Amino acid sequence: MTEPDAAPTAPALAVAPTPLEVLRTVFGYEAFRGEQQQIIDTVVAGGDALVLMPTGGGKSLCYQIPALVRRGTGVVVSPLIALMQDQVDALETLGVRAGFLNSTQNPDERREVERAYRAGELDLLYLAPERLGVPSTARLLDEGTIALFAIDEAHCVSQWGHDFRPDYLRLGELAERWPGVPRIALTATATRQTHEEIATRLALTEARHFVASFDRPNITYRIVPKDNPFRQLLDLLRAEHAGDAGIVYCLSRASVEKTAQQLVENGVRALPYHAGLPSDVRAAHQATFLREDGVVMVATIAFGMGIDKPDVRFVAHLDLPKSVEGYYQETGRAGRDGLPSTAWLAYGLSDVVQQRRMIAESDGDAAHRRRLAAHLDAMLALCETVECRRAQLLRYFGQDHPGGCGACDTCQNPPQAWDGTIAAQKLLSAVYRLERERNQRFGVGHVVDILRGKATPKITQWRHDELTVFGVGDDLPEAQWRSVARQLLAQGLLEVDPAHGTLLLTEASGDVLGRRREVPLRHDPRPQGRTTSRSGGARAEAAALSDGDQAVFERLRAWRAATAKEQGVPAYVVFHDATLRAVATERPADLDALGGISGVGRAKLDRYGEGILAALHAPD
Known part of the structure; x- marks a missing residue:
């Protein structure tokens, strides 16, 4: 990123609306969850934040609301070019002025977004990290007012992560080029090591760190x-x-x-x-x-x-x-x-x-x-x-x-633990005798056949029915022996030759064979029939709808699907299932009552209110 002619000044705080007003009127929710309020207040006040929050925990609100409260445009750095259109569509449905710049646009579309940004007509602007590194993009940003930088999917900066994006490594320079602009980095998953790497590489070591519970109880x-x-x-x-x-x-x-x-x-x-x-x-x-x-x-x-x-x-x-x-x-x-x-x-x-x-x-x-x-x-x-x-x-x-x-x-369905030391000794002994006594290596299936005393053509050909371990494991079924082998591999007591898939002993195997280490194993639990609920026990029962409400819910889903298709947006952009469920159970009689449903903000009420009420009260 090239140095600017002059460092831009920090954007002034907006007097109104407040974050809570934005949450209620734009997004249709009554209260913040978890640490959302603290995170938003930090960024609104001009501070930096590093946020670790599980998927579905409401991360996007942590930068969208500050972008709507602060003066200027919130610039969102996202690696998800293929999803930017849907993200912008969802925001526009809420009445938020949003745009993106990426390689899917033609020149006229890009020029219109650039014009809107310069004119202060965008609340949020989405960019890929690769585009942010282009000098012309940096010059464009200097021509408008930046409310904040949001670095989404921040774990992409980790070089050992499976989602590593090299261009994320340059995002630490944002603080140097735009020192007065608050930055918020967000990710849905990070170990302590990845967390530290994000903070270091994005120059957020002095930022406030927020680590929400990673529990997803649903x-x-x-x-x-x-x-x-x-x-x-x-x-x-x-x-x-x-x-x-x-x-x-x-x-x-x-x-x-x-x-x-x-x-x-x-x-x-x-x-x-x-x-x-x-x-x-x-x-x-x-x-x-x-x-x-x-x-x-x-x-x-x-x-x-x-x-x-x-x-x-x-x-x-x-x-x-x-x-x-x-x-x-x-x-x-x-x-x-x-x-x-x-x-x-x-x-x-x-x-x-x-x-x-x-x-x-x-x-x-x-x-x-x-x-x-x-x-x-x-x-x-x-x-x-x-x-x-x-x-x-x-x-x-x-x-x-x-x-x-x-x-x-x-x-x-709790699994039962059992003392698998003798079984482990038998299996490891079979591998030992093949490897050390005969300089041979075989895969799991063959070793299990030896233990169970199966005189297969392959076993008789290699004269493995003469081994002292032949038949010593006929007390366990084949499936259980395979489970034993799997668990020994998991515990590092056995390994596999990567070139041939054959079993090998490890240094730790000697402790088991020498009776210096016990080997606790688990019985694979027997498959159960369907539980009393769909995925989640009491939680599912609490979310279940009565037959009458379910019929209404399906009618609302059909209305939503038709509306989304007509507008060319994903169905969830119109309303989430959770909102439709609430409508189906509460049966609001008018627009005022509908506006009190969680997830129904002012723009959605204006846009979809009459339609959803008509679908709700349509005759069966």
Whole structure:
């Protein structure tokens, strides 16, 4: 960024309106949540802030409201070019003057946005970090009044994060070029290390730091052993999420394509999304997911950051995420509206093998591979825990939780721990005898066959039925032996040759074989039938509608869908599901009563009030 001819002065504070007035009249909410008020007051007063707040926690209000209170235009740095139009549409529906500058615009569109900014006719201006680094953009900003800088998705500055964007590294220069302008950086997920990296790289070490609770109590966390994962996914959708919008994450592009096709063949409206698809196809699929109800997006992790769709009812993983941080961020795309939602993961031995192989083959030095391995170990610990998953998840982010949340599978169906020391010794002994006595290495399936005494052609060919460990494990079924192997891999007592997928002993294996270490294991819990509620126990029951209210809610959704289609905006831009539910239950009789519903601000009341009341009171 080039130096300006003269440093701009700090923008003056607006006398009115107050943040609370903006919250009520523009956004239609009666009160702030959590630390929103403190964050907003800090920025309105001209201070800097670093905000860590979970998805759905109301981060955007923390910069949108100060931009409306302070003099000038709030400049939002966002990596989400594909979503800027929807973000601007949503703000304009609220009566907020918003615009964006990015590569999707033609010259006339860009010139009009630039003119509006210079004239002080924009409350918010969205820019990609790459565009902010262009000298002409910096000159443009000097020609108007900047109310604040908001750096969204601030974790993109972390060089070891999976969403790293190199241009974010230059954003620390904002304080040098525009020293009087407050800055607020926001992210939905960050470990203590990433938090420190954000503060350092964005020159926010002197800023006020706000770390909200990362708990998402409306999300039920479930991790199940893999056993025909597509069938397990389909059962979940049919039993608990029929007709719901959701995201299914897969590790590979091929798996994305196959899973999407299988869902379509089974009557689920699903679309694929990955970096290998043409950009116009990706854009069309994303638009369909955002703008229509009940669409399931099957995707790699290339999809999802910044997705504002509030009614995603489930996020499913068919492959093991690489880190707890990534898992939390991806599952956080469910239930942004606060209604009950599901985070579901199918996890198996093959996932551990695959992830270990990917780490061994990854770019970077040994320190980088150690970091990746540490991330994976934490994810495996979450998968194998016998404790409350929510408590362990929050502990990873340095936050305490008493456990017993009642909304995770380990609380609803507690796994039983057992002393797996003898079983571990048997399995490790089999690997030892193959490796040390015969200089041979084999995969899990073959080792399990040896333990269970199965005289397969391969075993007889290699004369492994002559090993002393042949048949010593016939007391456990194959599935349980695979569970033992998976848990030994997770505990670092066994490893996999990344080149061949064969089992190897580790340094720690000797402690088990030498009877110097006990090995606690968990029984994989048996699958339960559908619980008494849709994802969330009592929370779901509290959110359930009566038959009469449900019929009204569906009528309002149909009105919303038609209205959104007519205006060319996502349905949630008109009203969130939570607002429609409140309308369906409270049945406001007139515009004044409708204006008291949470989520109905002044602009939306003027624009949609008559229409929603007509739909509400239409005869059945």
